[in-house]
Amino acid sequence: MATIYVDGTPHEVEEGQNLLQACLSLGYDLPYFCWHPALHSVGACRQCAVKQFKDERDARGRIVMACMTPVADGIRISIDDPEAREFRKSVIEWLMTNHPHDCPICDEGGSCHLQDMTVMTGHAHRRFRYKKRTYRNQCLGPFLNHEMNRCIQCYRCVRFYRDYAGGRDFDVLGSRNRVYFGRHEDGVLENEFSGNLAEICPTGVFTDKTLKKHYTRKWDLQWSPSICPHCAVGCNVSPGERYGSLRCVVNRYNDAVNGYVLCDRGRFGYEYVNSEKRIRGPLARGAGENAVEAVSKGTALERIRPWISEPERVVGIGSPRASLESNFALRALVGPERFVAGMSDPELRLARRAVSILRDGPAAPPSVAEIEACDAVVVLGEDLTNSAPRLALAVRQAVRRQPTEKAARFKIPAWDAAAVAYCCQNEKGPLLVATPAPDRLDDAATWTRRAAPDDVARLGFAIAHAVCSASPAPDAMSEADRSLAEEVARALKDAKRPAVLTGVSCGSEDVLRAAANLAWALRAEGKDARLSIALPECNSMGLALMDGGSLDQAIEAVENGSAQTLVVLENDLFRRMEKTKAERLLESAQHAIAIDCVENPTTARAEIVLPAAALYEASGTVVNNEGRAQRFDRCYVAEDNIQDGWRWLIDAMSAARRSEAKDWTSLDDVRAAMTEALPALAGVAQLRVEGGKIPRQPHRYSGRTAMRAHIDMSEPTPPEDADSPLAFSMEGYSGAEPPALQPFFWSPGWNSPSAVNKHQREIGGALRGGSPGIRLIEAAPSEKIVWFEEIPQAFSRRPDEWLLVPLSRIFGGEELSVLSPAVAERVAAACIAMNPKDAEALGLKAGDEAEIRLGGTEPIRQPLADMKELPEGVAGWPSGLPGVEWVEMLSWIGRKGTD
Amino acid sequence: MLSALKTIWLVLRHMFHRRVTVQYPETSNYLAPRYRGRIVLTRDPDGEERCVACYLCAAVCPVDCISLQATEDEHGRRYPEFFRINFSRCIFCGFCEEACPTYSIQLTPDNEMSEYKRKNLVYEKDDLLISGPGKYHDYNFYRVAGLAIQGKDKGEAENEEPPVDVRSLLP
Ligand code: SF4
Ligand code: SF4
Ligand code: SF4
Numbered sequence A: 001m002a003t004i005y006v007d008g009t010p011h012e013v014e015e016g017q018n019l020l021q022a023c024l025s026l027g028y029d030l031p032y033f034c035w036h037p038a039l040h041s042v043g044a045c046r047q048c049a050v051k052q053f054k055d056e057r058d059a060r061g062r063i064v065m066a067c068m069t070p071v072a073d074g075i076r077i078s079i080d081d082p083e084a085r086e087f088r089k090s091v092i093e094w095l096m097t098n099h100p101h102d103c104p105i106c107d108e109g110g111s112c113h114l115q116d117m118t119v120m121t122g123h124a125h126r127r128f129r130y131k132k133r134t135y136r137n138q139c140l141g142p143f144l145n146h147e148m149n150r151c152i153q154c155y156r157c158v159r160f161y162r163d164y165a166g167g168r169d170f171d172v173l174g175s176r177n178r179v180y181f182g183r184h185e186d187g188v189l190e191n192e193f194s195g196n197l198a199e200i201c202p203t204g205v206f207t208d209k210t211l212k213k214h215y216t217r218k219w220d221l222q223w224s225p226s227i228c229p230h231c232a233v234g235c236n237v238s239p240g241e242r243y244g245s246l247r248c249v250v251n252r253y254n255d256a257v258n259g260y261v262l263c264d265r266g267r268f269g270y271e272y273v274n275s276e277k278r279i280r281g282p283l284a285r286g287a288g289e290n291a292v293e294a295v296s297k298g299t300a301l302e303r304i305r306p307w308i309s310e311p312e313r314v315v316g317i318g319s320p321r322a323s324l325e326s327n328f329a330l331r332a333l334v335g336p337e338r339f340v341a342g343m344s345d346p347e348l349r350l351a352r353r354a355v356s357i358l359r360d361g362p363a364a365p366p367s368v369a370e371i372e373a374c375d376a377v378v379v380l381g382e383d384l385t386n387s388a389p390r391l392a393l394a395v396r397q398a399v400r401r402q403p404t405e406k407a408a409r410f411k412i413p414a415w416d417a418a419a420v421a422y423c424c425q426n427e428k429g430p431l432l433v434a435t436p437a438p439d440r441l442d443d444a445a446t447w448t449r450r451a452a453p454d455d456v457a458r459l460g461f462a463i464a465h466a467v468c469s470a471s472p473a474p475d476a477m478s479e480a481d482r483s484l485a486e487e488v489a490r491a492l493k494d495a496k497r498p499a500v501l502t503g504v505s506c507g508s509e510d511v512l513r514a515a516a517n518l519a520w521a522l523r524a525e526g527k528d529a530r531l532s533i534a535l536p537e538c539n540s541m542g543l544a545l546m547d548g549g550s551l552d553q554a555i556e557a558v559e560n561g562s563a564q565t566l567v568v569l570e571n572d573l574f575r576r577m578e579k580t581k582a583e584r585l586l587e588s589a590q591h592a593i594a595i596d597c598v599e600n601p602t603t604a605r606a607e608i609v610l611p612a613a614a615l616y617e618a619s620g621t622v623v624n625n626e627g628r629a630q631r632f633d634r635c636y637v638a639e640d641n642i643q644d645g646w647r648w649l650i651d652a653m654s655a656a657r658r659s660e661a662k663d664w665t666s667l668d669d670v671r672a673a674m675t676e677a678l679p680a681l682a683g684v685a686q687l688r689v690e691g692g693k694i695p696r697q698p699h700r701y702s703g704r705t706a707m708r709a710h711i712d713m714s715e716p717t718p719p720e721d722a723d724s725p726l727a728f729s730m731e732g733y734s735g736a737e738p739p740a741l742q743p744f745f746w747s748p749g750w751n752s753p754s755a756v757n758k759h760q761r762e763i764g765g766a767l768r769g770g771s772p773g774i775r776l777i778e779a780a781p782s783e784k785i786v787w788f789e790e791i792p793q794a795f796s797r798r799p800d801e802w803l804l805v806p807l808s809r810i811f812g813g814e815e816l817s818v819l820s821p822a823v824a825e826r827v828a829a830a831c832i833a834m835n836p837k838d839a840e841a842l843g844l845k846a847g848d849e850a851e852i853r854l855g856g857t858e859p860i861r862q863p864l865a866d867m868k869e870l871p872e873g874v875a876g877w878p879s880g881l882p883g884v885e886w887v888e889m890l891s892w893i894g895r896k897g898t899d
Numbered sequence B: 001m002l003s004a005l006k007t008i009w010l011v012l013r014h015m016f017h018r019r020v021t022v023q024y025p026e027t028s029n030y031l032a033p034r035y036r037g038r039i040v041l042t043r044d045p046d047g048e049e050r051c052v053a054c055y056l057c058a059a060v061c062p063v064d065c066i067s068l069q070a071t072e073d074e075h076g077r078r079y080p081e082f083f084r085i086n087f088s089r090c091i092f093c094g095f096c097e098e099a100c101p102t103y104s105i106q107l108t109p110d111n112e113m114s115e116y117k118r119k120n121l122v123y124e125k126d127d128l129l130i131s132g133p134g135k136y137h138d139y140n141f142y143r144v145a146g147l148a149i150q151g152k153d154k155g156e157a158e159n160e161e162p163p164v165d166v167r168s169l170l171p
């Protein structure tokens, strides 16, 4: 702790930070541009000037940049000093000499850091009489709009894109006062985190292009605290709604999860909510193919009543993309024995294995922030950038950790970004990426290893053994692999906080076991090792913690006739089993009821379809990779007959005259029943605030008395939300809301995303009320490690057959986000990837259509793509991509012919 | 007695004053152009819609009676897709006119707006948009702004240099 004097007032602050950070943490308003809590200081903009005095007798002082001055005990500074004020005002004035007269048509307006800082410094009048410099813009793809005239040369964008996110196709170009921030030529920004530029750039150079299509100012949007539904990282987001449609999704700071950044799938995938494919009212399907009719809610419930009144005859298929509450309500409707988790047998087995590894072993699952703080990383078998993007970005930060420590030895503070970068040059911390297919993290890796899942697992076991000899060793390792394992093990043992990251997408339990052994081996050696397992969907972990069986159980129940009715909750069965199998299941059930938000092959075959709210219109809880249960609250009440999945299930229960239905009137009732019935979910608590409901709308929300005037002159009272302490209003609770309930960040004078500063305990740290979410999984404290002893045999290729491994795809690989037009534009072509040697042996070349046979089923045609790094005998399958059929991973495919 | 006479005298004197009351609606009072009555949306000197759908008038409106949606033409020029004022709520405070950065929204001296049906007081863009520039004849926001629109490329606005050549290395 150090004492600093700001304008004569003493404050106790943490040492090791810079003055700007300290002043902002103390609540002072000090303008800045180039500094960013995640990017640190470079001292480029000169905006954060303060006066520093030698001692209490020094009245003259000197101007220093707060962001470049370390906190030191006894330091005396003045923010209010007239000269410092004048300096800051002049800096803005210079920055504004070329700024266009754009605010009214600039999408940043109303959430613009530059506007805020200009007002803060008091620069109001343009004295500069000369001409403004102008630029031409670039077309940067479907996500971002580029308007270079608005640039103030703070360099945040390049520092984020290149240094933080590892992008290569964007840079600062040109010379003197002509510098330009863009690509070397027009084209799509390739990096998966490009969308963050809209929030990181303090001006309107980069703005959200999807928002522009239905533009609304920040103050006019109704926000809610929500969770990204597009992968299992569970980034916290704020969706914004206006006139009944969703307009954008922005980052909602949670220091433990997403921090300041989201991936592009999460940021731009929201438009599925407005998609044409939404189911907007109950549908009933008659006998004929196209005999679908819209029915009323009452009719639909009346139709299903006889089918569900005997729970013994019903099977409920839950879903890893539906909330815990919806799944639990389904479980209550059909009874625990007939509730299945909605995952295929291998999927569920892997998810349960993940839970048991994390819970029974000594390595706790890390939060994203904890991964960022690790200093050596092993990635086994998972293409993180494509399946859990935010984790991959965390790995990139972890890789930068060790060199920073070297800088610390030269007494360079960690926040001095330019000096640290100069000191570290291109050095990287240790990272092993061992995956079957080329990986986006390869460029950050120290070692890469392309191998079939079995060999990835064997490498993992070998490293584990090299770390701690108690861990079993694989036999017959090649010399190259052995020395690689030893080298990686040495690096891990030299690290302070090594992390092992793996995932389930390649379908191999052996990989999970190997990762577990490795993390545990590091623990056994006294390292603070972490183990993170990426699961596929936003609530996969929650479902693994519940008690349902797998889809096979549902198939069995329907096929042996014990169940007649199938209730499918927010789940497309065609993404989890072969087409024929799913068709057979839905056909052999006498009645199929689907509850979902978008049309899919499952809803197309259901007799009754009930329209579920999309996640952003719903309330509930989901559990992320880390075992963090996070609540989300609806942003707006969807029109028509759309309601939450759990509400449909309660309605179904009351139609069937079930007693629970009477007790369950709100989400909290379902939550209470759920935590009582399922002790594994006991942490999922209810949140209340005293003194009015929290407004979802900013206090400047406009148009209340005009937006519906063309329909009806009398203004309706806003809908009540019985499920949360939030109101659909601009009035209500004022004060510090619990962070899990904070719909948006705003503070007087801070309208941009930087407003989050005012809600943190310390800048860049936890929010004032703590980090939202409750961890449901803690590692076993036991020191006794039960090693996994089964080690797979080395992969041996089969003649004329190929082992299928997944090619995860951030854009297109996920069911909902792909319905957003912007994301759809980025979807890669469907293909089957092979090593060119394999292809050549088959007499095929890239682009040829390959005909693939899986045991017994119809052949699938898919164009062939060359993937040089793919091991021979292995084929890559872009699972989940539109138009790509579901195939079980790690199955062997053969070939008949080509054309 | 004296005070009664005084009063009569005063009344008699007033008979020769100029009359203030006018026979409305046959005659009507003069209202200054800056009088705050019915609101209009104006056009710029080139005859294009002035409103750029910046939402500032809606934000400043104390009774929240302005509602609009922004959209763009194919060249990036922004304008309101719909623009609605609920005059049954409007208090004619003129804040919208003050907030408007383009001189688009203006209050006019017309105050004859009584209606039997409240619904008729809801004005859409068609009802609001007039064909001239209103009180401000010369201002054209897009001539000043940095955004390129059809007919005005980058560097062609007032007080702008032509776009820089990023590839130039000249000092
Ligand atoms: S970047 Fe900010 S200051 Fe500049 S035009 Fe846009 S809103 Fe205005
Ligand atoms: S584009 Fe934005 S972030 Fe990049 S230098 Fe310019 S103002 Fe800064
Ligand atoms: S898709 Fe995953 S990583 Fe991306 S924003 Fe959503 S939760 Fe985060």
Ligand code: SF4
Pocket: A104, B050, B051, B052, B053, B054, B055, B056, B057, B058, B068, B096, B099, B100, B101, B102, B103, B104, B105
């Ligand atoms: S303030 Fe002016 S330009 Fe902006 S929306 Fe209103 S009328 Fe249009």
Ligand code: FES
Pocket: A020, A031, A032, A033, A034, A035, A042, A043, A044, A045, A046, A047, A048, A049, A065, A066, A067, A068
């Ligand atoms: S914020 Fe300190 S110099 Fe830019």
